[in-house]
Amino acid sequence: MTSTRTTGDARGPEVRRQSAVRALYAGNARAVLGRELAATRSTTWTVILSGFFEPVFYLLAMGKGLGAFIGDVTLPSGQVVSYAAFIAPGLLAVSAMNGAVYDSTWNVFFKMNMGGRLFQSMLTTSIGPLDVALGEIAFALLRGGAYAAAFLVIMQVLGLVLSPWALLAVPAVLLIAFGFASIGMAITSYMTTIQQMDVINTVLLPMFLFSATFYPITVYPEPVQWVVKAFPLWHAVELIRGLTTGALSGAMLGHLTYFVVMIAVGITFTAKRLRALFLD
Amino acid sequence: MTVISARGLVKRYGDLAAVDGIDFEVPAGESFGLLGPNGAGKSTTMRMVGAVSARTAGDLTVLGLDPDTHGPEIRAQLGVVPQEDNLDLELRARDNLVVYGRYFGISRAECLRRADELLAFAQLEDKATAKVDDLSGGMKRRLTIARALINTPRVLMLDEPTTGLDPQARHVLWDRLFRLKERGTTLVLTTHYMDEAEQLCDRLIVVDHGRIMAEGSPAELIRRYSTREVVELRFGTDRNADAGARLESAADRVEVLPDRVLLYTDDGERLLEHVAREGMRPTTSLVRRSSLEDVFLRLTGRSLIE
Numbered sequence A: 001m002t003s004t005r006t007t008g009d010a011r012g013p014e015v016r017r018q019s020a021v022r023a024l025y026a027g028n029a030r031a032v033l034g035r036e037l038a039a040t041r042s043t044t045w046t047v048i049l050s051g052f053f054e055p056v057f058y059l060l061a062m063g064k065g066l067g068a069f070i071g072d073v074t075l076p077s078g079q080v081v082s083y084a085a086f087i088a089p090g091l092l093a094v095s096a097m098n099g100a101v102y103d104s105t106w107n108v109f110f111k112m113n114m115g116g117r118l119f120q121s122m123l124t125t126s127i128g129p130l131d132v133a134l135g136e137i138a139f140a141l142l143r144g145g146a147y148a149a150a151f152l153v154i155m156q157v158l159g160l161v162l163s164p165w166a167l168l169a170v171p172a173v174l175l176i177a178f179g180f181a182s183i184g185m186a187i188t189s190y191m192t193t194i195q196q197m198d199v200i201n202t203v204l205l206p207m208f209l210f211s212a213t214f215y216p217i218t219v220y221p222e223p224v225q226w227v228v229k230a231f232p233l234w235h236a237v238e239l240i241r242g243l244t245t246g247a248l249s250g251a252m253l254g255h256l257t258y259f260v261v262m263i264a265v266g267i268t269f270t271a272k273r274l275r276a277l278f279l280d
Numbered sequence B: 001m002t003v004i005s006a007r008g009l010v011k012r013y014g015d016l017a018a019v020d021g022i023d024f025e026v027p028a029g030e031s032f033g034l035l036g037p038n039g040a041g042k043s044t045t046m047r048m049v050g051a052v053s054a055r056t057a058g059d060l061t062v063l064g065l066d067p068d069t070h071g072p073e074i075r076a077q078l079g080v081v082p083q084e085d086n087l088d089l090e091l092r093a094r095d096n097l098v099v100y101g102r103y104f105g106i107s108r109a110e111c112l113r114r115a116d117e118l119l120a121f122a123q124l125e126d127k128a129t130a131k132v133d134d135l136s137g138g139m140k141r142r143l144t145i146a147r148a149l150i151n152t153p154r155v156l157m158l159d160e161p162t163t164g165l166d167p168q169a170r171h172v173l174w175d176r177l178f179r180l181k182e183r184g185t186t187l188v189l190t191t192h193y194m195d196e197a198e199q200l201c202d203r204l205i206v207v208d209h210g211r212i213m214a215e216g217s218p219a220e221l222i223r224r225y226s227t228r229e230v231v232e233l234r235f236g237t238d239r240n241a242d243a244g245a246r247l248e249s250a251a252d253r254v255e256v257l258p259d260r261v262l263l264y265t266d267d268g269e270r271l272l273e274h275v276a277r278e279g280m281r282p283t284t285s286l287v288r289r290s291s292l293e294d295v296f297l298r299l300t301g302r303s304l305i306e
């Protein structure tokens, strides 16, 4: 028998579990999101815009420029699409990733470690670590979602949206941004020096280049394919590509599941870590 | 009603017992102080009471609740002024209050109303839209206190509220804290300034190495552990020890510090006359009333401020 310190023994494990959840979550992530929105008024818009334009520039340079040499691409479904239409969904996924990752990694790192010790002050109120995690992630997701929505408009204008299913790309992109933001914040919460933060860039760039963003995954030998499939961006790219080209398949459910798990894992570790850092 | 009750409270970091078994009770409306040198365990105690640090052992209730199981409920009723300001640097002064109030789930309209009231209370009305970085140290401290009051807390916890402030800023702050005390807010504060403890605390504990050395009101502690008056003499670094030894029998107690000799007695003037009769010539001499500094020196053999 283990003995736990509680006030009053009449209450069963049920009550204890409830209070354990309450200690993590006050149901007030809204206040954290509100803080971020209030603080955004003083952010530098150049940083925000550069994150958005990066994939747009890739789309123009590679899709339109390089695409003129490459010609068309045959999808696994047999459908033939222009090179620009092939990479555009990949870049849309990248756009969601960029937006989500920017806020959930660098911005979170600064809030945790630099001036102000923001999370520490939040957690002296009735708010819990899960509120902080959800609020921050929701904010990162807003940016990811905004980038993606704007990118989708550009795709539409350039005639790269080939199927009405593309409408579903909006919620899909939000899910993807949610996943990246959760995992990004979880990883960041374990980082203590700015050098460690460079690891994030070291992972992001190859992931961007090699996740079947610019060519079908079939160009790789089988073992390499498995490595690529282990990373989230490939699932994001495939999911979005399926929706914007209209090549739906059962595999898309797998991609969805990947992101649901990613969100759950990310949030769990973030809340755990914040609790260990600021409430212990 | 008891607001805070600690019994055998312990906090260990690895091998180090930052708080090493302390007991105290704070009744509602009291102004309670923790006085102690650097590393005594004051902040650690404050964090446990504030339900942001789990205790290693012992019993602790805050507002009748156990911080282990009711952290959010406790924090909802506390106001916390941490040792180092952690204001939100990306928000302006007034927004700092409003946003902080929102963390407690207080409606936006109510936060706005209280923020204006508190800015007035902290004498910061004309700084409402200033950036935090542009405020002086004393203003930041006052803003932090205002922020801690946004949820109309039953207990206000202040960790070294005036450290690093100039005398005038300290007095402004003391005045504000006095008003809160008059309104019935329970104050718990740490300090290593004895004048601050004497000004603000109804009762205090003297802490060193995570243990309580003494407990009582400032006047009680001085009566119990010191004499009415203290004579401070300076003879020069190498002659202080000799002089101290010669005067041993003339005073109730003698403390030789590197730069001066302290003679504890109930009649300072008579002791000074004795010193003159002995033909001793200190370079400076001073008679003053005993303070908590003397209590601390007596209890630990060390000065409070190193």
Ligand SMILES: Nc1ncnc2c1ncn2[C@@H]1O[C@H](COP(=O)(O)OP(=O)(O)OP(=O)(O)O)[C@@H](O)[C@H]1O
Pocket: B013, B016, B017, B018, B036, B037, B038, B039, B040, B041, B042, B043, B044, B045, B083, B192
């Ligand atoms: N998070 C921590 N991890 C390890 N040791 C800690 C931690 N926090 C405090 N300590 C140690 O516990 C002891 C008490 O620290 P604490 O901050 O409570 O002292 P304090 O009385 O507030 O001192 P000061 O007057 O300098 O603020 C110190 O020796 C400190 O190094």
Ligand SMILES: [Mg+2]
Pocket: B042, B043, B044, B083, B159
């Ligand atoms: Mg301290």
